Amino acid sequence: MALTPVKTLAVLVALAPLGLMSINGASASGYVSSPTARAQLCKTGENINCGDFAKFQSELIQSETTESGFPRLLLASAGLERYQALDTESAAQWHKNPITQGKLDISWQITSPSNISNWKYYMTKPDWQQTLDKQKRLTAASFEATPFCEIANDATQVQQGVISHQCQLPVRDGYQLIYAVANLADKQEGKASSIYNVIDVDFESSNVQVTASINGEWTKQIATIDRLVVDSPVVVKAGDVVRARFFAENSGEIINKEVEVTMLPGEESSWSYYMAQAINSKHSDVRAGVLHANGEVYPEKHSINSVYAHSDSRLNHAEFTIN
Incomplete structure (x- = not known):
């Protein structure tokens, strides 16, 4: 085989x-x-x-x-x-x-x-x-x-x-x-x-000061789900299994936090959106999606989705595998 x-x-x-x-x-x-x-x-x-x-x-x-x-x-x-x-x-x-x-x-x-x-x-x-x-x-x-x-x-x-x-x-x-x-x-x-x-x-010329700082609980970006392979965006096919693995400072991978998603037909072009949804469904101490100025994070189909944690979280990065 x-x-x-x-x-x-x-x-x-x-x-x-x-x-x-x-x-x-x-x-x-x-x-x-x-x-x-x-x-x-x-x-x-x-x-x-x-x-x-x-x-x-x-x-x-x-x-x-x-x-x-x-x-x-x-x-x-x-x-x-x-x-x-x-x-x-x-x-x-x-x-x-x-x-x-x-x-x-x-x-x-x-x-x-x-x-x-x-x-x-x-x-x-x-x-x-x-x-x-x-x-x-x-x-x-x-x-x-x-x-x-x-x-x-x-x-x-x-x-x-x-x-x-x-x-x-x-x-x-x-x-x-x-x-x-x-x-x-x-x-x-x-x-x-x-x-x-x-x-x-x-x-x-307006006197209204733009609020520049992000006011929300998800202040620590630990990953971007969408990445590059060589010079091209990642290609995901229907049937591919995408896994998210999480790592903490000084303690390595946290095995029980892994998230797995099998891509269905029609989901390939927005695979990071479905991966972000799965992460949010399983975990409450991280949030996947797009970070907005009001501090909220939620998945979007046509944007680059990332993973965020609280500022004091031990988590410091994540990795994604496709097979």
Whole structure:
């Protein structure tokens, strides 16, 4: 009898960019969740035509730390070819987060255990659209050289879940960009690494302050159900068995938490939706689906579904297998 190959989709995927840090056996990763980063808006569907890697792996835009604070090559993609679709600047292409003058709460979703030494936030210059290169891409000259907000951190403390900072914004009008940098503490081959996110914002004249932080109990993302195999989305066929396996910090896999679903005809294209439903039906200490600004998480058929836990949960990642 022929053996059916098994495809394993680890949360901390081996497709991560070179230079990704290894911390406590996991890879450091995360993204700005509010105001939502450009790549994460690709994942949730507000941005389109931004490539599969941004759509499925918005948390892995990471490259070498530099003295200037900006990547040596392209900024939106952090110089990573797989994210290059993010590098084209067009006022009509990217969804903009409405914000107002004054203070702004900036929240990160740290998706795996990470040691972070500091965060830095840069604002574009008033004439930033005149600083683009010939291919209409950002350069370091597009941003103020000094961050408008800088947050120090105890690098010995492992971070995961929602991390929020309140920053005073510089005075700006209209469409601007925030460049968010999380500098990682650990080094690999003697080189430090940073997570880089571009955030598209639109300064409104309204006095209504946008609530940027996510107020809910599900603050710790431990997995994204949809992943990539090579350069393509995962393909699931009717009859395939999908399993979710859960792992806890310092204790490995928790066997009795495994969730198994056999895909029926017609469910293949929305397999993560049915997997998320099954997880929610079996467990009350995790929640699978799409995280919304009001803190609620529920499965959606045409979105990227993830798995969340409480901030103090011992669970720190999950893996999905298809066979």
